[in-house]
Amino acid sequence: AIPVTTGARMAGAAASSALGADKDSAYAKATLASAEAITATLAKARGPVMKFGQTLALFSQILPPEQAALLKGMSRLYEDAQAQPYEKVEKVLAVLPDGVEVERVAVAAASLGQVHRAVWTDGSPVAIKVQYPDAARAVKSDMLQLRAMLPLAKRMLPSLDVGALLEEHASRLAEELDYTREAGWMRTFRAEWQNQDITIPEVLFATPKVLVTRWMDGTPWLQVADLPEERRNRAGELLSRFMFLSPAGVGATHADPHPGNYRLLEDNTLGVLDFGSVAVGSGAFTWVFAETIRLAAEGDEDGVLRIWQHAGLVGAGTTSERLMSLLDVDTRLWTEPEFDFNIEWLGRLAGSWTDPVAALEDATALSFPPSYLLEHRALMGALTLVCSVGSKFRAGDLLRETLTTFAEEGLGQRP
Known part of the structure; x- marks a missing residue:
């Protein structure tokens, strides 16, 4: 269960503010305490609860460093699941x-x-x-624990509809059974x-x-980073193609971006495992992602705002200037012959969230409707894996192919 002291921390933050203390500092400290409480609870829980923690960790780039580090730790806990x-x-x-x-x-x-x-x-x-024989019962029990965490998770991740994410998680767990x-x-x-x-x-x-x-034999994804550059580039390009083009080819996206689910085979093909979690009817967020990069590369910031508004991904009153500042679009993805995906690049994108209070305030400009959550998790998680091995390939060509293929299949939602 969630410690009752966490609610007291939030109340204490409000009281401190009312008495004239630094409001931003008070709430920042209370939010960090909430992150610690959530992480402690998840760490003691069984698999399905921990898996939700892994899902939250994929959104940790919108958090200040201390809170992000706590959430990211959940991925390691999930990967340490013990066999029965x-x-x-x-x-x-x-x-x-x-x-x-x-x-x-x-x-x-x-x-x-x-x-x-x-x-x-x-x-x-x-x-x-x-x-496991008791898997269905465990899912039911764990969902009760997760719903108790909702108030804290909402405080940590104001840009997400965490309640919708939780219900999406529950639906996916039911399907995985x-x-x-x-x-x-x-x-x-x-x-x-x-x-x-x-x-x-x-x-x-x-x-x-x-x-x-x-x-299926092959080199597990966590070991791909040790392979020669040519094979690392190949692995990253294949995983990216698989994620970006599946919505058009299959009408769905493989939605469990865990490193254990991918491996590079001896014939230089990409092996993909575990289709328990699949985003059915996907493509909307993938299109927004690719189209945003195209428009930004062409200098059409108002166009970026229009497609994000049309998709319901921005809050009311958000300007194109503020949205572009939040997105921090790297147009080199579109313009350069080859793009180098690496940890430093991933860190640079997350680096704009350095001020804890600003991060919490600015995050309200973005929102993620329930229909986008699983696809967003899958695509962003896959790109994180691509960066983790250091992979260089013609990203612009893939984005152009994605937009062309989606147009042929009638996917996307241009305003």
Whole structure:
């Protein structure tokens, strides 16, 4: 549960302000205390709650440094999920055909289940994703905890409709409980991308709680940064193409931008795993992102404001000058032959939020309608991964291809 002292901190901040203390300083301190309380609660919670913390962490660039660091720490906690003993999932695996040999020690674990390597009936290696028996009950319990955090999260992230983000998270968790749905999306994405250097494992068997796919070897994303420059560039470009062009090709976006879900294969194709979270009917935010960069590169700041207003992404009264200041668009993405995605560039974009009070006040100029939240999380998370490995490629060409393809498919929402 959320400590009651957190509410007292906010009340104390208001009292300090009323008594003549520095209002900005008082609220900044109270907000930092809220961040600490949320992080402490998430750290003690189970997977689904921690996964919401990871989602919030993707928006941490709008926070001052101290608060951002606390939220970003949630990603590390989520990645440290521990596998359960084989005995806990053995009964769930009883639905497998006779002759399947399952390794008892899991090779990966997540919030709702884990993955075991196995030998399929034809002798080939496979990955078996199995859901924990109590996963549905855990999701229900964890959602109660998350709703208790809403007031604090809203204080930390005023630019987001955190309540809508939470409900979106709840819907996605419910979908992730049905592995047959995930199997369907894997087949759909595989059919679209199989001749475009994106490799998605073949589905061999699926029930609501067990999913079997071909085993995929390769270099995990967290190790791609150690590869030669040519291969790093290739990995970043393929991941970017997959994220930007899937809305037009598939009508959906792979929406779990976790490094464990991507790997570079020996044939230099990108392997993509885990389709439990998919943003269906996506494309609106991806189009706004690409079109914003195009308009900014052409000096049309009023045009940027119009498309953001039309999309419901800016607050009333926001001027084009203020919006451009908040967005800090790097037009080199459009104009340079090749763009160098790296951690320094990512940090520069986040660096404009250096004053805690200004960050909280200016953030109210932006908003994120519920329909954009999952797609925004996916696209921004993927770009963060691209920067994490240091990747250089023709970003402008990809953005132009995105806008052209979207226009052909009738996507986008030009005012």
